[in-house]
Amino acid sequence: MARKILFINQEISPYVPDSELSLMGRELPQAIQEKGHEIRTFMPKWGNINERRGQLHEVIRLSGMNLIINDTDHPLIIKVASIQSSRIQVYFIDNDDYFTKRQMDVDETGEDYPDNGERAIFFARGVLETVKKLRWVPEIIHCQGWMGAVVPFYVKTAYKEEPSFANAKIVTSLFSKALKKDLGQNFKKCLEFRDAKANLLEKYDDNFGFEELGKLAIDYSDGIIQASETVYPGLVDYAKSCNVPLLDYPGEQFADQYEAFYERICQD
Template sequence: MAKKILFINQEISPYVPDSSLSLMGRNLPQFMQEKGYEIRTFMPKWGNINERRGQLHEVIRLSGMNLIIDDTDHPLIIKVASIQSSRIQVYFIDNDDYFTKRLMASDEKGEEYSDNGERAIFFARGVLETVKKLRWVPDIIHCQGWMSSVVPLYVKTAYHEEPSFANTKVVTSLFPKSLNKSIGDNFKRSLEFRDVKADLLGKYSDNFDFDELIKLAIDNSDGVIEVGDDVSADLADYAMRQNIPLLKNPGTDFVDSYEKFYNQICED
C-alpha cells in the first residue's frame, strides 16, 4: 500500500511569488504523487493570494470550527483549489484576523507581525483538525517553513492519541532564516493546549524567535532535512546533537534522496 504524506507548507507557487520555499512547496508534493504516494497539501490563505485567479472556494463541511488561542475564539475557514498543471489539490487555512486581511510574515511597510507566533499556532491546529475531519491517516507529515513549526509539537503531544496521528512520523525541513524579530511575548502561553503545558517549554527562551521556533520543531521531529546551502549550521548541528536523523542538502536532484529518507524514518 502506498505511503500517505501530509505536506504542511508555508508557501506554494503559484499562489504566492516564487521562492525556494514556494517552489519546493509545489514541486515536492507533485514529485511524490508521481512516484505513487498518496498526498495532501496545506498552506495558509495569505492575504496576498488572489482567490479568483487561483479559483479558491470554501469547503463548508470542513469550516466552522472555533479554535481558542490565549482565551480568544478564532473561526477556522477551509478553502481548496487545484494546481491544474500538476493535479495537486491544495487546502488553505483561513481566518479573517490572522490571514485574510494581512500579507505573509510582514505588512506593507515590511514590519513583521507581532503575533506571528499565534498565527503559526492557529495554522498548526487548523491543519490537524481538518485532517481529522477528512478521516485521513498520514504515514509522514512533512513540515516546510517556520509557519509549520508548531505542528511537530502538537502531533507528538496534544494529538498523539488521535487515530489520525498515533503512528505518524514527522519530518521538518530547514530553510534559510526568514524571521528577524520575536514572534510575540505570549507565545508560550498561547501554545498551551491539551497535553502542551508550560513545563514542556521550559528549555526554550521566553523570547521566541526564528531559531527557538525551529528548535521546537526539531525536538519533536523524527527527521530533519537541509534545503539549500545557506541553512543555519547551528540549527543543523542542533539536530545532530539531539540524535535526530539529518539529511544533508541533497541539491537539485533531491527526489530519490527524500524518498529514501522517508523510508528510513518510517522503519525506525
C-alpha cells in the first residue's frame, strides 16, 4: 500500500559531506520513493551548503513567517533544490541567525553551538509549519538525527489538533553521532509552545543533554529504528523499557525492512 512519508533529516548528501547520517538522508527517501510511496524531504540549510552548486532557490510563497523562540522573532525562509540523480526534491529550513552564518552542529573550533537547542526547535517548527502550508498530509513522519528530535513531542502535543498531523505515526532513527554538550538550562522554556507545556518535561533533567533529547523523541514516537550498528548507549534499552516498537539494525539492505516497519506502525 502506497503511503505518504515525511522525512525530516539532519543531513543529506550531496549538500553536506558524506557521513552515516547524510548518506542515509539521501538513500532512504530515494529507496522508499522507488517503492512507490509519496515522499517529502526536509533538512536545515546549513551555512556550509553551497547554494549555487546545489541550485537552491527560495520558495517565496512558503517563506515569510516569523517563529517566536525565547521571546525573539526569527524569520522562516524556505528553499528548495532537487537531487538530479535520484529525482528527490529537498526543502531547506533557513534563518540568518541559526543557519546561514553558521556551520553545522559545531563551530570553527569544533565546539557545539550553545544555542543548538534553539536551532533544533526552530527547525522542527519550521518543518511542521511548512508542511501545513503545502497542504500535504503525511501518514508517517520519519526523523533522522538530533535536529529532528523535538518533532515527535510537538506533533503529539502542540500540533495534535492540526489536520496535517492528527493521524500521523512517528518513527525516530537512532544513530551513533551525538552532541558533545547539553542544550542549556533554557531549553525547556524555549520548547514550550501551545500544548507543549513545561509540566510535560518534568521527568527530564533540566540540563537537557543528548540522552535526554533521545528520551524525549522516544517517548513521543510510535516506532524506533536502530539505524547504526552502534548507537548512543542506553537509548535502545530505554526504547525497549517503554515498549515502543523497535527495529534492530537491519544492515545495509534496509529498504524492505524499513517499509515493512512503516506498515507495522500504521497498523498499530
